[in-house]
Amino acid sequence: MSGSRGGAPTRRRVVAALAGVPLAAAAAPAAVARPAGARTVFLAGDSTAAQKDAEAAPETGWGMALPFFLHRGVEVANHAVNGRSSKSFLDEGRLTPVLDAIRPGDLLLIQFGHNDAKSADPARYTEPWSSYQDRLRQYVAGARERGARPVLATSVERRRFDTAGNATSTHGDYPAAMRDLAAREAVSLLDLQAASLALWQRLGLEETKKYFNWTATEQDNTHFNPLGAIEVARLAARALHDHDVLRPRELRRLDDAVPESWITWPQAA
Structure with missing residues (x-):
């Protein structure tokens, strides 16, 4: 799908749930009156999807890039938080403000598994x-109780x-358990594990380094840089x-280049 524009998007469409930002404040924009037919994609997940601040750059969550592929009228409320599992996200009360803000017709996109596997940590x-x-x-x-559509x-x-x-x-078994x-x-299931595995296979051992947070001081094989976040968001x-x-009509740029310069990192609150 084509239709990209020459410059960066004219407005930012990300509602960030940064660590340290009160969750009620992060969710508040979703409660503002919106045009008929508009809807929001709420994202609950971990650090691979989360909004990053300037101190973390160039680390980039794929949720930061998802708005580039959505037309106006579809907002992204990114509540993903570093280090959380499906359990700790719930236990910390982080789903509550999402459900308070979500409306009929909205989506709740749920990605957990990285931290669920940490058997040495009973909190996660x-x-x-x-x-x-x-x-x-x-x-x-x-x-579902709020008329929204869950997406795993x-x-x-x-x-x-x-x-x-x-x-x-x-x-391990987490992707299979989610598919089941x-x-x-x-x-509905977005099989990002299978899609990303196929992408890394196609790119190969060396080329994939360009997609992850590999820097002069860090060799991170889990988290993404802007290029990797953009391409995983494209998969999603x-x-x-x-x-x-x-x-x-709610999607755009599925086959178009998205400049890495469109990614920005806000200052920590």
Whole structure:
């Protein structure tokens, strides 16, 4: 899908839920009166999707780039927070302001799994086929009770290759458990794990370094730089299109270049 414009977007369409920013304040813009037919994509997730501040640059969450692929009338309320699992996000009360702000016709996009696997941390750990699915059901039910549409997204893959140069999965049973839950609960699924794994395989061992937060002082194979965030957001937008979650007229630039310079990092509050 084409239709890109020559300059950066004329308005920012991200409602950030930065660490340290009161959640009620982060969610407040979604409660403002909006035009008929407009809707919001609420994003609940972890650091791979979260808004980053200037101190973290060039680290970039893919949720920061998602608005570039959405037309006006579709807002993004990014409530993803570094280090959270499906359990800790709930236990900290972070779903509450999302559900307070969400409206009929909105989407709740749910991506957890990276931190659910941390078995040494009882505040975050969930077991894939039991407590992980149980937590995800709470997000799904909360959205549906408010007339919104839940959308599950498997965790985007890390950059890991085997000795033969093949991109490998790092998330154990969590993607399979989410796929199973999506099928049984009739929830739309964005399989970002499979899509990103295929992308890393196509790019290869060395080229993928350009997509992750590799700097002179850091070799981060989990978090993205602007290029990586843009391309993962493109995967998410294409999946939203392919699964008829968003209408074609609500999407743009699916096949167009998006300048890395469009990514900005606000100062920490």
